[in-house]
Amino acid sequence: MARPGGRVFVARAQVMDTDEVSRALRRIAHEVIERNHGLGQVAVIGLQTGGVPLAERLVAVLREIEGVDVPLGTLDVAFYRDDIGLRPVLPEEVTSIPVDLTGATVVLVDDVLFTGRTVRAALDALADYGRARAVQLAVMVDRGHRELPIRPDYVGKNLPTRRDEVVDVTSEGVNIGELVAERSQR
């Protein structure tokens, strides 16, 4: 898996397999329903790009449990980041929010919660789409090292990490490892 700067992710250990991710999603779905007393007014928004497949799966599980189609959107926060100009910032995908968020309860979905800066940017971005009644945060992995007062409402797994480690969430599960220069790998 190629990363910026010609470095590649090398997995050291698997921390969740596909079954564990599925079970965590199912538990989060139940928690979302319980906390919000059903799914009326709930909208699910995946953060580009890692949060989007998880958001899609969460919506599918919610449909399975409650028989309700929850509105699904995607959000790219590139233009709201606080490190613009400090590092290359480029939108990955075009944001798509198909519903008016005014009065809705938004469940933001991302794969990994780390510094919290992406979530801060996402909160700023969401405000431009309407005044949500509440915003909740669901993440598959909370790896700590927060730099802002942000905490998740729904967590797949709490994972203690070192700052320099990398957590990678894919459809094959969750891995922890390091970024290694491409050359040293060969």
Next chain:
Amino acid sequence: MTTTMETSEASTAVQSQTMASRATEAARESGVRHLVSITDLDREGMLGIFHLADAFKEVAERPIPRVPALRGKTVATLFFEASTRTRLSFEAAAKRLSADVMSFSASTSSLEKGESLRDTIETIDAMGVDAMVVRHKSSGVPSQVRAWTKASVVNGGDGQHEHPTQALLDCYTIREALLERTPAGVAGPEDLRGMRIAIVGDVRHSRVARSDVLAMTALGAEVVLVGPRTLLPPSLEGWPVKATADLDGLLDSLDVVYLLRIQKERAQAALVPSMEEYHERFGLTRERAARLDERVLVMHPGPMNRGVEIAPEAADLPSSLITRQVKNGVLIRMAVLFHLLGAGGPLPAGAFGGIETGTTETSGAADA
């Protein structure tokens, strides 16, 4: 003005190519980016700008069409030559990115009092700006301005040289029209490959044509220049284009008709016999418009002379992209400003000691 560089077109074109590539080198070393010539961007660079513009299209459709991406940055628009749309377009773009805008026009400035261009630029630079959008009647001024400021320089049109953001918005508009025609589920065209585009009119004096030819051909289109010999470049050497005076012979094979503005002075200078005769031979007359296949896109950089290069009704054809060009102009200029000031900004070494660059960088996919 010390910077007047009105040389013959052919040599200007060659000169601008080498100047542009040198500028790109210099920009890479200093870390400051500029858009002085369309050749500052290669094919991938242009497609990257289009990708950004796509993202800004979503922003433009919101109730509050504004993002904080360039908060705290200052964009100065320095228009030494009259312009309405380009200037307003750049200012709208900067404001939608939350940048501050400083505006300057030659008629109300100290230039009137005899201040030199260099002193004016250095004064504005000293006030602290991040980007300067420069329009000037003399070719080469934006290129020269780069040496006098630490800001990113964007060419807003210089003499008969280039108008790179116009070329970007033109190509983006064609690509958008092609994508809209593509049936759902089929991958749309990435660039302008296979398109046959006629640029009709005063190509010789047109900075729009110069930038458009370079951009369109870099994106894979075939370009034919059409006009009376007096208004075509004296030499096409080094240009991957053909030229003809026979618009009617070409009309059925085209995908895009791009009409350039004819300036009234050209008739006075005896380059065209009269505006009426020009309209008959090279204008998009009512008859030609009726003959055009409905898939043929009609474009014009504005401002239009209805009745000269285009019949009054032809500008309002359903296949006319003229208002779309204006709309997309803002998106493209947002993309250019963000590209120069935000997207790829170099990491200042040692600055922001509190931020561990390693972790911020790796957080691309693994951070929430």
